Amino acid sequence: MDLMKQVQENVDLLSQIGSDPTGGMTRLLYSKSWLEAQQAVKAKLEEIGMETRFDGIGNLFGRIEGSELPEETILSGSHIDTVVNGGTLDGQFGVIAAYLAVQYLVEKHGQPRRSLEVISMAEEEGSRFPTVFWGSKNFVNEAKPEDVKDIADSKGVKFVDAMRECGFDFIPAEEQKLRDDIKAFIEIHIEQGNVLENEGLQVGVVNSIAGQRRYTITLSGQANHAGTTPMGYRKDTVYCFSKICSEAIERAKTLGDPLVLTFGKVEPKPNTVNVVPGETLFTIDCRHTDNETLKSFTTDLEAFMTDTANEMGIDINIDLWMDEEPVPMDEEIVQTIEKVVKEQGMNYRVMHSGAGHDAQIIAPHYPTAMIFTPSINGISHNPAEETKLEDLVEGVKALAGTLYELAY
Ligand SMILES: [Zn+2]
Secondary structure (H helix, E strand, O other), X not given: OOHHHXXXXXXXXXXXXXXXXXXXXXXXXXXXXXXXXXXHHHHHHHHOOOEEEEOOOOOEEEEEOOOOEEEEXXXXXXXXXXXXXXXXXXXXXXXXXXXXXXXXXXXXXXOOOEEEEEEEEOOOOOOOOOOOOHHHHHHOOOOOHHHHOOOEOOOOOEHHHHHHHOOOOOOOHHHOOOOOOEEEEEEEEEOOOOHHHHOOOOEEEEEEEOEEXXXXXXXXXXXXXXXXXXXXXXXXXXXXXXXXXXXXXXXXHHHOOOOEEEOOOEEEEOOOOOEEOOEEEEEEEEEEOOHHHHHHHHHHHHHHXXXXXXXXOOEEEEEEEEEEOOEEOOHHHHHHHHHHHHHOOOOEEEEEEOOOOHHHHHOOOOOEEEEEEOOHHHOOOOOOOOOOHHHHHHHHHHHHHHHHHHHO
C-alpha cells in the first residue's frame, strides 16, 4: 500500500466536501457538507472491509472484529467538523489517518486479535452552535439532550431541527451507557503550534493536555477630562491594566514553559482620545499541564491584581469563568507510542498539547493518548493550515505501529 499516495488522495477527496468559496473549508455540524463528509467516510470504511454504523447523534463508527479478543476494542479517530474558513487537516486528518492505518495493518497482517474501530466524531469545534465536544461527549455518555434543546445557530436554526434534518435524533435512553469494551483510544491530530517544526521533528507523542483558566476582569475608576485632570488626581484604568499586564507577563516568563498567559481582549472605555479611561475590561487565558502550578500562579495573580487596583483607588471585579484541569494521557500508551516511533527511527519528542481535543473528554473514561504531526508555521483554524505530506505519512505510520502493538 502506497501510503504517500493514499494520504494525499484521501485528504484531497474529503477536502472537496465543504470547500468554502470565501476560503478554506467550512463544514459545520449537521450542515449539508457535514453529512456528505460523514457519508464519504462511511463509504471509505466499507471499502476497506469495516462494518459501519452511526450512533443516534451522528458519530460514525467503522469496525473490524478481532479474531481472539473481539470484546476488546482499540479505537482511533477524531472529529469531522471544522471552524468557519478552517483548514483541511484539523480533525479530518485524524479520521483519515485512523482508517488508512487500519487498512494498512489489515493488508499487511490480516485480521487483528482485538477489534479495531475508527470513529469520525460529529462535532468538536463549537463553530455552529454554542456547544463543544458534542461528538466525544455523546460517545462517553456525558452529553444531555437538555444541553442543546434550546440552542440555535446564528441564523436561528434550532440545533434539534438541524440534527433531525440530517436523520439523527438523540441517543435513545436504552442505549445511553458507557461502553465497556474500549481498551484504548488514540487520536492523531495536527499540532496547531510550531514546537515540532522549530525543533525539526516529525512526530509529537502527547503525554498531557494543558488545563486552562479563563477570566474576565473589569477595572472601574473614573472617566475624566484629559486636559483638566492633573496626573495625581486620576483613576486611570488603562494605567492600572498596563501595570497588571506587564508584571503578569514577566512572572509568566520567569516561570517558563509550559505555562502560557494571554491578555487577548482589552476594552477601555470610553476609548476616546481626550478622556481618561474610567473603565477597562480585559481577559486572561492561562494554561499549564500541572494543576497545582496553574492554580497557584493564577491565585497569586488574582491577589496581585487586587492589590494593584486597590493601591490606585480602582475597583476590580475578577470573574473566573473557565477552570479546566489538565488531562494526563495514559502512561502505558504513551510509552507504547514512544517505543514504536523509536523503533521506526522517527525523530520525535514527548510533549503536551496546549489546545483542547476530543482526547481530553475521552481520557477520563478510557486509556487515551495522542500523536501530533507538525503544522507549517504553526498555523491552524485558517485556510493556510498545512503539514508536509511526508510528515502526515510519518504520523500514519506511528499510529499504525501503535495500533499494531495494541490490537495484534
Ligand atoms: Zn481539532
